[in-house]
Amino acid sequence: MSLRTQETWPHGAVPLDAERTRFTLWAPDARQVSLELADGSSLPMLPRADGWFMIVGRCPPGTRYRFGIDNDVQVPDPASRAQDGDIDGPSVVTDPQAYSWRHPHWRGRPWHEAVICELHVGVLGGYRAAEHYLPHLAETGITAIELMPLAQFPGARNWGYDGVLPYAPQASYGSPDDLKHLIDCAHGLGLAVLLDVVYNHFGPDGNYLHRYARGFFREDRHTPWGAAIDFRRRPVRDFFIDNALMWLQEYRFDGLRLDAVHAIDDPDFLVELARQVRGRLDPARHIWLTLENEHNQASLLERHYDAQWNDDGHNALHVLLTGETEAYYADFAERPTEQLARCLAQGFAYQGQRNRHGNARGEPSGHLPPSAFVLFLQNHDQIGNRAFGERLRHLAEPQALQAATALLLLAPMIPLLFMGDEVAAPQPFLFFTSHHGELADAVREGRRNEFAAFGAFADPRKRERIPDPNAPSSFLDSRPQADPALGEPTRALYRRLLHLRQAHIVPHLPGTTALGAEVLAPGAVCARWRLGNGRELRIELNLGAGEVERAPAAPSSVLFELPQRAPEGSAPATLAPYSVRVSLDAPAPMPALSESAHE
Incomplete structure (x- = not known):
């Protein structure tokens, strides 16, 4: 697919300076197009290649306008930058540079x-x-x-x-x-x-x-x-x-x-x-x-x-x-x-x-x-x-x-x-x-009929209780x-x-890889990841109503636990119902420097 050529134009109204605006519309099925202004004036737009119509008018920001199609219907600009009221109101020429930014140097976040x-x-x-x-x-x-x-x-x-x-x-x-x-x-x-x-x-x-x-x-x-x-x-x-x-x-x-x-x-x-x-x-x-x-x-x-x-x-x-x-x-x-x-x-x-x-x-x-x-x-x-x-x-x-x-x-x-x-x-x-009108009726009935396949709403009378959008x-x-x-x-x-996420996980997310996830029981899993700093993050989750035996694990420090357990000499052997345990393994010890390295 080729990129834009000189025979295509930016859609809509583009201010050229404080007083002039270029209006373009792609209307390949229209015989003629006009720019209809709020003051009642009508300006014929010039046909261009490939179905485009264009005009440059003395229309400063704030100008209200529509496009006239074949002297038959007036429509909003499909690339309107602002509307004066609802979709059936006129489009409004806007100056995209008018707003004075208070934080112009913001560059976002990784x-x-x-x-x-x-x-x-x-x-x-x-x-x-x-x-x-x-x-x-x-x-x-x-x-x-x-x-x-x-x-x-x-x-x-x-x-x-x-x-x-x-x-x-x-x-x-x-x-x-x-x-x-x-x-x-x-x-x-x-x-x-x-x-x-x-x-x-x-x-x-x-x-x-x-x-x-x-x-x-x-x-x-x-x-x-x-x-x-x-x-x-x-x-x-x-x-x-x-x-x-x-x-x-x-x-x-x-x-x-x-x-x-x-x-x-x-x-x-x-x-x-x-x-x-x-x-x-x-x-x-x-x-x-x-x-x-x-x-x-x-x-x-x-x-x-x-x-x-x-x-x-x-x-x-x-x-x-x-x-x-x-x-x-x-x-x-x-x-x-x-x-x-x-x-x-x-x-x-x-x-x-x-x-x-x-x-x-x-x-x-x-x-x-x-x-x-x-x-x-x-x-x-x-x-x-x-x-x-x-x-x-x-x-x-x-x-x-x-x-x-x-x-x-x-x-x-x-x-x-x-x-x-x-x-x-x-x-x-x-x-x-x-x-409004027929469309409102169609949306309301369509919404209720979407739930006909659900057992709770098989009865049409029950679907009547679904709120009207x-x-x-x-x-x-x-x-x-x-x-x-x-x-x-x-x-x-x-x-x-x-x-906890900001302090222990976010700084080390780049380079993180999954180490696998194990099913412990229905509703219970143990998942592990190698963070970018080399430490292992381990999350054990039990969404079931019964106690679940934990998988064997290397010594680690608990980052978060629910429900909170009293400190013990060793990690518990089971996961309680509706529980989660998040831990990080101990950081690897720094290797001792050899004598040659000291030299």
Whole structure:
């Protein structure tokens, strides 16, 4: 695939100076295109090669505009940098250099230092309000935040995966400069900031591309959201690569998480995106690129991407903690302990094995470092895609959840938390949207029908109890608050574990290799890693209700233990129910210098 040629243009409105802006639109199916300004004036755009239209107008930052297509319909700029209101409002010319950064010399953090907390800006009150949450996270030991998608979507309430204007930060959360201020504030606290981006589809409401640029899509390939995006076309490919560069350059995000790339039927696009990001940004910056990918394509993690969300690790832990085995958990119903051990030792549980549908899934991953895998107990999907959005604290035995939390925060994989985990938030995280009319009805019924295969919802009358995504209460009920009784003890546990991680594990993560994982009993494993400094990290975990015999081990110092045992002369022979023991072997003695060495 060739790189951009002189016959292609950056999408959207690009200010040339304080008064003039160049507007470009790829509209190969339009006969004519005009620039429609808020003052009522209409300026014909000049056709260029390959379906492009362009005009330079006296339009300073703040100008409101739309594009007119064939004197028939007016549409927002698909590369709008800001919207005046909702998706049906005018697009706004913005000056990407107007914001004055308070921390211009921030260069990010090395990937191995990442401890990530996923946030939904909307339920936190918007860009400015979300800033108040950041000192709490930094003091807890979090080193990075990951924002759920911000691309402009219809209405004011949405998870963000229904975005239709990928370049425009959601207007109901605040202005583009408010978002920059949030990122600036995070950097001042030492927090890296990632953004979840959706490059596999556009939302169902407010996408006008089919009207004038059908080439964005290919009807011969379909995803769960409709026709697949056609990344074979240069203008389409550049639309998304330039979007990634915009977030990283203009907004100074420290990295991106690409949503559901298994729905992108063009791995070459993913490789090119990573190469362009790595090649066009300051090499002194630490830029993190991560993936969600059901295909477990380990090959993408060898050079191009830092890590992948490890759903396999989560699913195995969830089955062990809750006993749930319906839907996709069925792939982990028979051997969850073995699959957890495989994840701890080799990364993915599925490395080519067949799933419940008989399909081979995954690629060998044992050669990758542990830091190539993002491990989590909860995230927006795993909570919000439950019928009632329950968190693990309502589903698992409390001490077992604490033991699993110790595994999450002290294992050499990269840990990911979901907002509220650290204070035992009791509130659900529900699926919410703000659609209207027929689309609202379709989303509500579709949501309820998703659970028809679950035994608890086989009766249609029971599915009626599932919260309506479009009800304001579904959004309002999802705002996390600390549990009055458990919040402080839980935060104390997180702070202690993250302090141990920072002091004993993070400095030695580069060069870490897995030494294997052993199944001790159903629900119990022992995993070992050789850290970069040569010491052995050992985690013994028992999520079962019975005592389990420990595997023989060399003398070591206990880093963390739950439940805490009284000091004894020797290590206990068994693991208690719902327990974890994390230890480091004694450092090797320095060899004595010979006489010749002294000389």
